[in-house]
Amino acid sequence: MATLKRTIGFWISIVLALILFVVVQVLISGEILNSFYVNTLFFMVINIILAVSLHLIIGITGQFSIGHAGFFAVGAYASAIMTMKLQMPFALALLVGGVAAAVAGLLIGIPSLRLKGDYLAIATLGFGEIVRISLLNIEYVGGASGMTVTHLTTWPWVFACLLITIIVIANFTNSTHGRACISIREDEIAADSMGINTTYYKVVAFVIGSFFAGIAGGLYAHHFYIIQPTNFGFLKSFDILIFVVLGGLGSMSGAVIAAILLTIVSTFLQDYPETRMIIYSIILILVMLYRPKGLLGTKEVTSFFKLRRAVQGGIGNDNKNTVA
Amino acid sequence: MTTRTPLLKAEHVGIQFGGLKALSDVNMELNKGELVGLIGPNGAGKTTFFNLLTGVYEPTEGSIVLDNEKLNGLPPYKITRKGISRTFQNIRLFGELSVLDNVKVAYHSLARHSILSSIFRLPSHFSGEKEIEEKAVEFLKIFKLEHVMDEKAKNLPYGQQRRLEIARALAAHPKLLLLDEPAAGMNPQETKELMSLIAFIREKFDLTILLIEHDMSLVMGICERIYVLDHGQLIAHGTPEEVRNNPKVIEAYLGEEVS
Ligand SMILES: Nc1ncnc2c1ncn2[C@@H]1O[C@H](COP(=O)(O)OP(=O)(O)O)[C@@H](O)[C@H]1O
Numbered sequence: 097m098a099t100l101k102r103t104i105g106f107w108i109s110i111v112l113a114l115i116l117f118v119v120v121q122v123l124i125s126g127e128i129l130n131s132f133y134v135n136t137l138f139f140m141v142i143n144i145i146l147a148v149s150l151h152l153i154i155g156i157t158g159q160f161s162i163g164h165a166g167f168f169a170v171g172a173y174a175s176a177i178m179t180m181k182l183q184m185p186f187a188l189a190l191l192v193g194g195v196a197a198a199v200a201g202l203l204i205g206i207p208s209l210r211l212k213g214d215y216l217a218i219a220t221l222g223f224g225e226i227v228r229i230s231l232l233n234i235e236y237v238g239g240a241s242g243m244t245v246t247h248l249t250t251w252p253w254v255f256a257c258l259l260i261t262i263i264v265i266a267n268f269t270n271s272t273h274g275r276a277c278i279s280i281r282e283d284e285i286a287a288d289s290m291g292i293n294t295t296y297y298k299v300v301a302f303v304i305g306s307f308f309a310g311i312a313g314g315l316y317a318h319h320f321y322i323i324q325p326t327n328f329g330f331l332k333s334f335d336i337l338i339f340v341v342l343g344g345l346g347s348m349s350g351a352v353i354a355a356i357l358l359t360i361v362s363t364f365l366q367d368y369p370e371t372r373m374i375i376y377s378i379i380l381i382l383v384m385l386y387r388p389k390g391l392l393g394t395k396e397v398t399s400f401f402k403l404r405r406a407v408q409g410g411i412g413n414d415n416k417n418t419v420a
Numbered sequence: 421m422t423t424r425t426p427l428l429k430a431e432h433v434g435i436q437f438g439g440l441k442a443l444s445d446v447n448m449e450l451n452k453g454e455l456v457g458l459i460g461p462n463g464a465g466k467t468t469f470f471n472l473l474t475g476v477y478e479p480t481e482g483s484i485v486l487d488n489e490k491l492n493g494l495p496p497y498k499i500t501r502k503g504i505s506r507t508f509q510n511i512r513l514f515g516e517l518s519v520l521d522n523v524k525v526a527y528h529s530l531a532r533h534s535i536l537s538s539i540f541r542l543p544s545h546f547s548g549e550k551e552i553e554e555k556a557v558e559f560l561k562i563f564k565l566e567h568v569m570d571e572k573a574k575n576l577p578y579g580q581q582r583r584l585e586i587a588r589a590l591a592a593h594p595k596l597l598l599l600d601e602p603a604a605g606m607n608p609q610e611t612k613e614l615m616s617l618i619a620f621i622r623e624k625f626d627l628t629i630l631l632i633e634h635d636m637s638l639v640m641g642i643c644e645r646i647y648v649l650d651h652g653q654l655i656a657h658g659t660p661e662e663v664r665n666n667p668k669v670i671e672a673y674l675g676e677e678v679s
């Protein structure tokens with residue numbers, strides 16, 4: 097019974113997704129959407145991919161990574177090098193961007209995730225800055241003036257990457273592997289004592305999240321004609337973090353909705369970056385006051401339709417540090 | 421009745437936190453099928469001893485051997501897989517997960533389907549998940565928790581949370597089960613039910629159990645042997661009768677009442 101409902105839910109989602117794809121494609125081909133809207137839409141989808149990938153790391157596994165833009169940057173530059181310097185096809189470039197970011201994630205993740213505590217936050221914060229500053233100083237990729245990149249990102253690419261990201265992360269989450277990650281978020285010591293290899297799962301979640309941030313980077317690089325280190329600073333990491341926190345730690349649909357809303361807000365405030373930060377802050381304060389668990393708390397949109405049993409949850413806390 | 425096959429052997433075990441010697445020279449031997457008590461006043465080092473057995477901390481001295489395998493230095497998850505699982509003095513459930521999912525986590529190490537098979541939803545994912553689900557539901561039935569299996573663990577009443585924690589520890593199929601003050605915070609009726617539950621699971625799962633209890637009278641009834649810790653050292657060991665009349669034990673417990 098539950099399986100049947102889940103299967104129906106799955107196919108409904110697929111059909112809705114296909115309709116969305118076709119409608120947007122028609123709007124773009126018919127030039128009904130002007131380039132401003134197309135830009136915003138692509139940027140929105142890239143932000144959703146970033147939000148969902150960070151959601152796996154923070155919302156599901158409970159590991160605070162605050163340098164997600166670093167992996168985004170690695171993906172963007174690696175894929176741009178593939179197409180611009182090595183004349184490789186776009187598909188391969190995207191993949192290489194993802195893999196490069198995943199490798200970076202592995203290198204950062206293994207030493208910092210072996211330890212209990214907030215080492216990952218510090219390591220990722222440092223990593224984001226190191227990436228940005230290194231890019232500023234590497235002439236091969238244009239230094240501060242950046243790298244010009246051909247426009248290759250089209251709606252089918254953007255849409256396919258979004259769909260794959262969501263399916264992969266949702267499937268991972270709704271399995272014994274995702275449950276292992278959630279158990280780490282809920283209580284790492286108890287997870288350990290249940291036979292979960294906590295370091296392994298923290299690294300796996302972190303690497304998968306980094307991979308998709310890299311894919312988002314590839315899409316981004318080949319859409320905006322030029323990439324510069326300043327696009328990937330701490331403020332970008334902060335933006336992505338806000339999507340996840342605002343959406344409700346532990347809710348993928350929450351992160352998606354937050355990414356959509358905040359992309360719209362920030363697009364309208366593009367010319368007033370200070371105002372944007374003020375409005376972001378006000379939104380955050382309001383959310384903390386009225387919906388301290390984020391927009392959706394720990395629920396998924398589907399759970400409102402009772403299509404599936406909600407398995408996720410928020411950040412547990414209580415007696416995490418002393419073992420009694 | 422019990423054939424004396426040794427299961428766990430702790431020899432000269434000790435640990436130091438900075439300058440504080442929390443445990444020193446603890447020797448303990450548990451035989452298969454035994455139900456043994458570990459008692460002592462607050463701060464005696466009972467929980468710390470569990471933390472050493474389960475690998476949360478590595479002993480700074482001595483050795484711990486389970487079924488002829490040395491456990492020192494193994495990470496906690498490996499020790500669990502070798503056959504020791506535990507409950508915690510302050511309940512540590514996965515609060516936001518459902519009751520069923522809490523038990524499913526314990527079955528994780530049995531899962532044979534890979535991460536890739538789950539991501540691509542291959543047949544092995546479905547069969548693997550189905551197997552875990554069936555086993556977990558079956559298990560909850562034994563503990564009379566199947567009617568609350570979709571509740572979030574944190575929403576259960578206290579007594580059921582304790583029961584779920586024991587169920588979860590058992591689902592990890594241990595040879596040795598460590599219970600850290602399972603009766604803490606329970607009323608007399610709940611305590612009585614808990615004690616019969618402990619006797620029941622020991623029979624049913626052919627287990628060896630080491631039970632920490634602060635309240636001496638409680639363990640007297642059900643344990644065959646009792647170890648007494650005070651200030652990080654074993655001060656007595658024997659049958660309930662022997663321990664009850666041991667002057668050192670009486671002093672340790674009296675001392676606690678005064679302070
Ligand atoms: N991680 C730790 N760091 C420092 N001291 C500790 C640590 N864990 C336990 N202790 C100390 O070890 C002693 C024994 O504690 P514990 O094992 O919890 O006692 P019990 O469970 O018998 O009440 C206490 O003095 C406690 O403060």
Ligand SMILES: [Mg+2]
Nearest residue numbers: 420466467509
């Ligand atoms: Mg204790």
